Amino acid sequence: MKAVLFEKPHKLSVVDKDLRQLGSGEILVRVDVCGVCGTDVHIVEGTSRSNPPVVLGHEYAGTIEDVAEGVTDFTRGQKVAVDPNIACRACFFCRKGEVHLCSNLKALGVDIDGGMAEYCIVPQRQAYVLPDGFPRQAAAFIEPVSCVIHGVDRAGVKTGDTVAIIGAGTIGLLMLQLVKDAGAGRIIIIEPREKKREIAQKLGADVLIDPSGEDVSRTLRALAPEGADVVIECAGRGETAQLSVELARRGGTVELFGVCPIGTMIPLEPNKVYFKELTIVGSYVNPQTFSRAISALQRGIVRIDEFQINQFPLEEVKEALRYQSEGKTIKSMIVPSA
Ligand SMILES: [Zn+2]
Numbered sequence: 001m002k003a004v005l006f007e008k009p010h011k012l013s014v015v016d017k018d019l020r021q022l023g024s025g026e027i028l029v030r031v032d033v034c035g036v037c038g039t040d041v042h043i044v045e046g047t048s049r050s051n052p053p054v055v056l057g058h059e060y061a062g063t064i065e066d067v068a069e070g071v072t073d074f075t076r077g078q079k080v081a082v083d084p085n086i087a088c089r090a091c092f093f094c095r096k097g098e099v100h101l102c103s104n105l106k107a108l109g110v111d112i113d114g115g116m117a118e119y120c121i122v123p124q125r126q127a128y129v130l131p132d133g134f135p136r137q138a139a140a141f142i143e144p145v146s147c148v149i150h151g152v153d154r155a156g157v158k159t160g161d162t163v164a165i166i167g168a169g170t171i172g173l174l175m176l177q178l179v180k181d182a183g184a185g186r187i188i189i190i191e192p193r194e195k196k197r198e199i200a201q202k203l204g205a206d207v208l209i210d211p212s213g214e215d216v217s218r219t220l221r222a223l224a225p226e227g228a229d230v231v232i233e234c235a236g237r238g239e240t241a242q243l244s245v246e247l248a249r250r251g252g253t254v255e256l257f258g259v260c261p262i263g264t265m266i267p268l269e270p271n272k273v274y275f276k277e278l279t280i281v282g283s284y285v286n287p288q289t290f291s292r293a294i295s296a297l298q299r300g301i302v303r304i305d306e307f308q309i310n311q312f313p314l315e316e317v318k319e320a321l322r323y324q325s326e327g328k329t330i331k332s333m334i335v336p337s338a
């Protein structure tokens with residue numbers, strides 16, 4: 001089968017790869033679609049961890065082609081989405097129920113061969129059956145939506161809150177819709193690209209700030225003099241992480257959701273955290289939020305119809321990654337059968 005193999009930083013190629021036999025409890029999935037994520041870009045650049053050589057792709061769905069003996073919950077022909085994060089269920093964290101913090105967490109598409117391929121072998125407990133007629137493109141958003149749902153849970157958005165979201169890329173636009181659903185009263189989007197601001201507006205953002213043209217802090221405080229109740233950084237950059245601390249009100253919450261390259265540092269004035277009594281939270285992957293993500297997309301709580309989506313065949317994976325990293329699209333997707 002054809003697969004996108006990551007071998008070492010800056011070495012990514014489409015190779016012919018043999019499929020191994022299914023092991024106990026595994027299913028074989030023919031991949032229908034696999035989203036390209038900022039994390040894939042970081043892995044290829046060597047700024048995010050992985051375990052090469054490995055087939056990339058952790059946002060994917062497909063059709064069950066075969067099941068190992070003993071697999072009882074799945075049958076051939078079913079459409080499934082794949083939760084890429086595999087917990088060991090035995091470590092300190094797993095036994096506390098914090099499976100996403102598992103000491104032995106392994107991810108399909110990062111540590112184990114993933115979905116940028118014609119086929120992928122998946123442990124059955126990572127698979128979720130999709131409702132009939134679930135759109136193919138929406139299936140590639142289930143994984144990122146599951147992570148954003150955890151982010152909204154962690155940020156503790158309350159009814160009526162003023163929420164500032166920095167960055168309106170894929171994640172920011174999903175966050176916007178999910179904080180709205182969580183009851184946010186006013187949503188302020190901070191995004192330099194006009195096209196993305198327009199999409200944010202269509203999806204219900206109340207205020208749009210262009211950081212290249214305005215003093216963000218001043219504009220925000222003209223609307224919310226004390227600052228935002230919740231600030232969610234979705235750009236994954238040091239300077240915007242620093243900005244989020246400025247934008248939060250006293251007693252507010254700052255969530256650093258965007259993934260900064262490893263080693264990024266920011267100056268932080270501890271006295272400000274003290275005086276403002278800030279809550280600063282992180283959010284890591286998607287503990288038990290996969291079914292909620294399927295439901296949110298199924299019921300239109302999260303819409304993707306306003307997004308620019310670009311589909312690529314496996315052979316054009318580098319172009320797909322470039323579109324994603326340069327912000328030329330809201331979502332690049334690999335469609336292996338294309
Ligand atoms: Zn991702």
Ligand SMILES: [Zn+2]
Nearest residue numbers: 088091094102
């Ligand atoms: Zn564990």
